[in-house]
Amino acid sequence: MEVNLNFFEQRNNRKDIIVNYEKWLKIIERMPNKKMHHLITTNNFEYMTNSQSINIGNNLKNRISIANLTLDKVHVGRFLLCRVINRCAKLGPLFTLIEDPEGEIERIALYNWVEHTALPVKVREKVLSINQVSKFLPIGTKLAIKNPYYQVASSFDTLINIEGPRINTDFDSLIRSDVPDDVIIIDQDDERFNKIKWSNDLGKGMNVNEKDKVYKVSVDDEKRIGTPDECHQKGNKYFISNDFAQAVDEYSTGIRHGLHNATLLANRAEAYLRLDRFKKALNDVEKILKRDPGHMKAAIRKGKALIGLKSYQESIITLKDLNLRMQTKTECDDNLITSIKQSVKELLKRAEMFDSENRYGRYDYKSIIDEYCEKIVINQDNDDWACGKGPRLDHAEYLIDDIEIRHVKKKGRGWVAKRDIPEGTLVMVSKAFKVVYGNEAPLSFRSIDFTRGYEVMNTATHLELSTRIARELIAEPELCQEVYQLYAGPEMVPMEYLDEKSLHSVNMKRIEKIVKYNFFEPRDEWDILYYSGNDSRLTKDYGAGLWILPSYFNHSCVDINIQHIIIGDMMILRSCRPILKDEELILTYCSPAQFYEERSTRLKSYGINCQCRLCEFERVESFRTKVRRIELFATYEKCLGPQLRLSFHSPYFDPSLINELNDLIAESNELRKDLPDLNFLAYEPKSDLAMAYVKIGKLRQSLPITKQVYNFLKTAQLLHLTSNAAYQVASRYARLGQMKEANEWFDVTLKELAEPIRGKFNEDEIQWREEALHLAKKLAPKMIEGARNKGLV
Numbered sequence: 001m002e003v004n005l006n007f008f009e010q011r012n013n014r015k016d017i018i019v020n021y022e023k024w025l026k027i028i029e030r031m032p033n034k035k036m037h038h039l040i041t042t043n044n045f046e047y048m049t050n051s052q053s054i055n056i057g058n059n060l061k062n063r064i065s066i067a068n069l070t071l072d073k074v075h076v077g078r079f080l081l082c083r084v085i086n087r088c089a090k091l092g093p094l095f096t097l098i099e100d101p102e103g104e105i106e107r108i109a110l111y112n113w114v115e116h117t118a119l120p121v122k123v124r125e126k127v128l129s130i131n132q133v134s135k136f137l138p139i140g141t142k143l144a145i146k147n148p149y150y151q152v153a154s155s156f157d158t159l160i161n162i163e164g165p166r167i168n169t170d171f172d173s174l175i176r177s178d179v180p181d182d183v184i185i186i187d188q189d190d191e192r193f194n195k196i197k198w199s200n201d202l203g204k205g206m207n208v209n210e211k212d213k214v215y216k217v218s219v220d221d222e223k224r225i226g227t228p229d230e231c232h233q234k235g236n237k238y239f240i241s242n243d244f245a246q247a248v249d250e251y252s253t254g255i256r257h258g259l260h261n262a263t264l265l266a267n268r269a270e271a272y273l274r275l276d277r278f279k280k281a282l283n284d285v286e287k288i289l290k291r292d293p294g295h296m297k298a299a300i301r302k303g304k305a306l307i308g309l310k311s312y313q314e315s316i317i318t319l320k321d322l323n324l325r326m327q328t329k330t331e332c333d334d335n336l337i338t339s340i341k342q343s344v345k346e347l348l349k350r351a352e353m354f355d356s357e358n359r360y361g362r363y364d365y366k367s368i369i370d371e372y373c374e375k376i377v378i379n380q381d382n383d384d385w386a387c388g389k390g391p392r393l394d395h396a397e398y399l400i401d402d403i404e405i406r407h408v409k410k411k412g413r414g415w416v417a418k419r420d421i422p423e424g425t426l427v428m429v430s431k432a433f434k435v436v437y438g439n440e441a442p443l444s445f446r447s448i449d450f451t452r453g454y455e456v457m458n459t460a461t462h463l464e465l466s467t468r469i470a471r472e473l474i475a476e477p478e479l480c481q482e483v484y485q486l487y488a489g490p491e492m493v494p495m496e497y498l499d500e501k502s503l504h505s506v507n508m509k510r511i512e513k514i515v516k517y518n519f520f521e522p523r524d525e526w527d528i529l530y531y532s533g534n535d536s537r538l539t540k541d542y543g544a545g546l547w548i549l550p551s552y553f554n555h556s557c558v559d560i561n562i563q564h565i566i567i568g569d570m571m572i573l574r575s576c577r578p579i580l581k582d583e584e585l586i587l588t589y590c591s592p593a594q595f596y597e598e599r600s601t602r603l604k605s606y607g608i609n610c611q612c613r614l615c616e617f618e619r620v621e622s623f624r625t626k627v628r629r630i631e632l633f634a635t636y637e638k639c640l641g642p643q644l645r646l647s648f649h650s651p652y653f654d655p656s657l658i659n660e661l662n663d664l665i666a667e668s669n670e671l672r673k674d675l676p677d678l679n680f681l682a683y684e685p686k687s688d689l690a691m692a693y694v695k696i697g698k699l700r701q702s703l704p705i706t707k708q709v710y711n712f713l714k715t716a717q718l719l720h721l722t723s724n725a726a727y728q729v730a731s732r733y734a735r736l737g738q739m740k741e742a743n744e745w746f747d748v749t750l751k752e753l754a755e756p757i758r759g760k761f762n763e764d765e766i767q768w769r770e771e772a773l774h775l776a777k778k779l780a781p782k783m784i785e786g787a788r789n790k791g792l793v
């Protein structure tokens with residue numbers, strides 16, 4: 001990392017460090033809760049896991065002072081004796097200022113410590129005020145930090161800066177510890193440390209008062225415990241402001257002190273539902289219904305909780321029963337009853353839809369795409385989803401009965417066909433276990449990982465994903481096994497060898513590995529956002545998500561038989577060619593259009609030595625051929641391509657470019673003559689060649705080349721590009737006035753766009769065009785606008 005190290009040569013003096021720190025605390029104090037919440041979400045930048053056991057007693061020989069810390073070094077086997085001299089703040093880690101006995105002071109960041117050591121599970125997701133968090137380490141608390149890491153970190157200001165740090169200027173020094181067991185709180189009476197003289201007085205009122213020393217606090221401690229009624233009101237207040245976790249806390253306090261209170265339980269159930277804690281919601285409503293089977297709100301919430309728990313049939317029974325009871329309630333048919341009747345009807349419809357999706361794979365793709373387009377909108381001013389949770393869609397999962405997970409030679413587990421599967425079959429619909437979209441990684445950590453230098457990567461998104469998975473598992477430990485059974489790399493023992501305790505406890509290291517080997521990237525597949533002028537982070541940063549069942553598909557660069565499409569948080573997987581009984585189902589983890597070196601570097605990081613047709617061929621390709629292909633590519637990327645793009649947009653087109661393109665294509669064909677269906681280098685120059693002929697008015701010459709591009713993309717299975725290629729053929733026919741052919745090719749375009757999502761249209765389907773057009777209008781509005789101008793729509 002290129003950090004201006006001069007900075008450290010003139011370390012700020014004690015007073016400046018304190019003043020800066022306090023200024024920073026003030027900014028945090030004034031920050032709205034919502035933004036704080038965004039900043040606290042990343043909490044795991046682990047630099048080491050094998051903490052060394054150090055004796056911090058005997059003669060304190062392993063003690064190191066701040067002045068002796070070396071930058072960018074983990075001081076393994078040493079410990080830093082220090083005491084807290086200011087208040088704490090928690091963003092990702094817990095930050096505070098410390099001084100050592102020599103009187104040197106420094107900022108410190110304790111990662112994971114609050115989560116593992118001090119904070120009750122139920123308050124982990126909350127934003128803690130500086131006063132609340134300062135109770136963990138009151139001023140004067142003495143600490144021994146084992147294996148301290150003196151790090152170059154972003155300055156405190158940039159931690160809360162929307163833009164993130166400006167490399168080279170916004171860096172500072174920081175002592176950090178990632179392993180909670182490395183942070184030892186020293187008892188005031190610990191004799192080993194009593195003889196140590198501290199060069200500074202903490203000053204009046206700064207000595208730690210034993211009764212202030214609260215290492216395990218609950219946010220509730222601050223409040224007087226109210227009556228059930230007060231808790232109810234407070235809970236409702238939080239509920240209305242969408243703070244459902246806090247509302248649950250209030251209702252829970254009320255329930256604890258008010259024995260059985262149906263209203264509190266019903267409200268808490270609704271708050272749990274909003275937090276997707278369906279089991280807890282179900283528990284609450286079951287308690288109510290046991291005493292009062294006629295409690296309508298409880299019955300509705302039971303229906304909702306059962307949908308959340310994927311017990312669709314049970315939900316339908318509950319809701320139908322309620323519906324029946326509602327019909328008889330004619331005598332008191334007031335507004336409330338009418339609105340409950342309406343809710344029950346709608347909920348029942350949803351439960352029936354989920355049931356049909358889940359059992360038969362019957363999805364209404366039109367409404368799914370409508371829902372996606374509605375939910376993907378981002379507020380222009382604040383980068384937040386216009387629609388609450390973003391494009392997380394409300395649908396059930398589906399798994400065909402014709403496939404199963406089996407052991408596959410040299411690949412571990414994989415999906416295998418139990419029977420023959422025709423092309424275009426829906427084999428699976430999966431909802432993300434957790435997903436982080438490009439705009440959701442915490443602001444200041446989005447594109448730069450401070451610990452690993454300048455590399456711009458999606459690691460911050462991966463860490464955010466790991467953190468969210470960990471939080472989910474903390475709340476629902478029974479889900480651990482679902483996640484832990486996924487491949488976690490060669491260095492992690494398979495789940496079968498984990499003991500009972502490990503099967504139910506959150507293991508961040510394992511989660512990070514699982515994310516590394518199994519993540520998928522949700523992206524704007526159809527450029528809807530791009531074309532709608534939405535310049536949000538979502539168009540630039542890919543997100544990352546974990547989908548459980550799709551994680552068992554193995555990879556091949558080419559000749560795949562499964563195509564996967566991500567719509568919001570929903571992954572749709574279809575066969576893209578016929579699959580035979582006992583054949584493995586494979587999809588691709590990377591684009592075959594990349595060079596072998598790029599692909600194999602990425603695949604190596606997954607431990608894959610790919611044996612596909614393309615990799616096998618490219619591995620033995622002569623060095624000369626390889627170099628020539630790279631040269632051709634460079635010529636196209638750096639010279640010819642940009643020149644062409646300029647010419648396409650200017651009134652004059654230089655026809656000599658056509659010769660250059662033809663030469664380049666001919667040579668790349670020659671280099672790949674043994675594998676013509678996989679000459680990925682040629683298809684972009686070929687598209688340009690077709691366009692060049694259009695430009696000089698030779699449309700007839702352009703047509704066969706455009707068709708070749710389409711056919712190549714189709715056989716090479718670059719299926720996300722085929723609809724656009726088909727559209728080029730249609731438009732060229734339209735320009736020639738051959739409307740019959742133009743319309744035929746526009747039909748191909750619509751099918752290429754819609755079929756990966758909704759499956760093959762039947763030959764005799766009359767309405768197919770209407771449905772395909774509906775999807776195309778939503779997903780490719782720009783293309784449809786063009787088609788309309790050409791008289792194709």
Ligand SMILES: C[S@@+](CC[C@H](N)C(=O)[O-])C[C@H]1O[C@@H](n2cnc3c(N)ncnc32)[C@H](O)[C@@H]1O
Pocket residue numbers: 410411412413414486487517518551552553554555556606607608609610611
């Ligand atoms: C997402 S998982 C796929 C399921 C995995 N095979 C399992 O047993 O859970 C990815 C891992 O599967 C293995 N894998 C996937 N495709 C492979 C291939 N073509 N050749 C060898 N190993 C492969 C690699 O170990 C890779 O890191």
